[in-house]
Amino acid sequence: MSEHDLEKRQFGHRARLALSPACALKADGQGHAARTMWNLLHAWWRMMPKEKRTLANADAAIRQARQDIDFLTVLPAQAAQAVLKTYFQAWKNYWEGRADAPNFKGRLRTVMSVDIPQGRDLNIVRVHRRWGMANIPKVGRVRFRWTKDLPAGKHSGKENRITGARLVKDVLGWHIAFRVQTLQARPEPHQGPDVGIDMGVTVPIALSDGETYEHGARLNDKEKARLVRLEQRAAQRKHHRKPGERISRRLHRTYDQIAGLRAKAKRRALDWQHQTTTVIARTYGTVVVEALTITNMVKSARGTIEEPGKNVAQKSGLNRSISQEAWGRTVTMLTYKTARYGGSLHKVPAPNTSRRCSTCGFTTPGSRESQAVFVCKNPDCGWSGNADHNAARNVLHLYRMSLALIPAAGRAVVRRAKRVKPAAAR
Template structure:
């Protein structure tokens, strides 16, 4: 079994290396935006989509031209990978998996990638890594990097630079040590309600954003009062970024601990196939047809996004695969409206957000527990159908 894994470390660049890191990230952003502009002009003129191979010739002309000779100062492979990122964005748009590609802005997700492992040297004993045109970079070595190095991504987050080292290695096909199944109902009041057929387990929400919302709003107001791009504005912006990073780190830590515990104790995990993007769509509407209860919907959207349901499912997927388990997604319709005792389906069964009382047989329980029970049963039914089909 081939396992691909990424190891992320914070690096400690020198002043000259920081200048080059920003220069390389800016060059990749410039190439991405310029290529996107070329694609848009070509489309307006009725031309066909320009693929990566043809677009790479534009990059050669830009690097050798008189207008942008400074592109030669950046390593060529990250520039080429910026074109591949644009090509992938277009393919996702054509397949209706994402919106139309947008121009990148300075200071937002600055990053670039070295795709050729032959140009990268990793010295774990001395906690350093050598990257083209940057030299040796010190990094905070917190764990051993296992496997064959495939590529390295350098990114900027809240004023700090990081390297993400992707590796791959062959491992034995795992056999899960705990062959148990569990159904998981996700929510806002309760982050996750687990049902394994005998008992329930509740994971309380961390509500990271809600806990820091007022502090973040205060920092954003202070930044708004500063003259844009002044020294004080840059300090205020750094403060906002630090708070946002703290929120993201706390959420990621909570999700990793929860998904690791679940993947270790259960071989089969069944979740709802939630469409988070659709669930959190704005209710503001248009000028001709304005929405209703916009503030309430905005608050609900914030609460849903604060939980990190999509990241929770993503982590469960790969962690279960690493341990020999399976993740099954079932349709979410009526999971908390169906009586697990008599099977009666009705919106009246759910009296409140937390209370479930069947109008058919009188069965009572917590609505989230009922949802987890039905999710577990739906997962077993789907697996049985797949087995019969084979």
């Protein structure tokens, strides 16, 4: 196999750490030190004149802070440099309009994380079918769940290696996110059929060929009942707390239990999304989705004092349902997974895809008789069927119409570009 048939692929893999109480305490200290370093950098940035806000001056300020504040020495020097790079990248993202301006990181609302820039420091070894071991600077040798083959030991080289990692703490404990770089064979163009996808709330994913993918409840009945009891308990304890009084440890523990159940539901939802998108990417060569502006769809209907909104509670419930389905994350998964298997993903305009008849193409008011039934009001058509499949067929039809509008020579160029693009993108 020649070098032209190979390509570099970079991806991330997250694994759960099994830390001893002593190692967990060290990791917590590094997480708080990294957050403090960020806040010190932010204060330094706001204090310095514009002409002195340089990377060299910030690096000198970090080194001086590590000498003056003993608490910051628990953070490795490379991790402190990573905080500096991340902070400057945050400002760059703000200047280019990709994100909001960096801000102060509070203790309770910030996710604790520590970066490990050098992958060679990890020294990863697989010791068991289910467990691997890695070296965390200033923490020690720790175990992590081995759920994916990683470049470790004799399988690690210049092209197949781990370039770095990041420690992240959530409600379920500490995790490690590896940054992996591999050299793999370029996939052949996927010869599977084209498919349109309509994403909804009642039916999460409906395909144009009549297939649907649905998930059950993220929490079972016992877990739901326990979540309700914990929320009621938290409300009662919060009600009896005096204004200005600090939150008690009991209330903090109740909040942690609620967050644990919600994190469990989110983890199950993420697992379902991964499995579903993998099946779709393996089956179909071209996947077409709607170009949805989700941030506008989940805006509140509360309105203003002068012009109050209507059906605010109903719209709030719909917004929660849309956010729980995470349509944007589904599209992101389909984008890189279709490219991995040699396919491609395309987006088409979303307006009227749910109200247009996929048989005759007419958009008539009142065609969507219910959430699940579509009946065309055109006298010459009268087609009826599943509303979600009808929308998915319209999505696929819009993609094919866009190809039909391109001249024959241009379509050939588009087809060649579609074959090269997945390899170049990775």
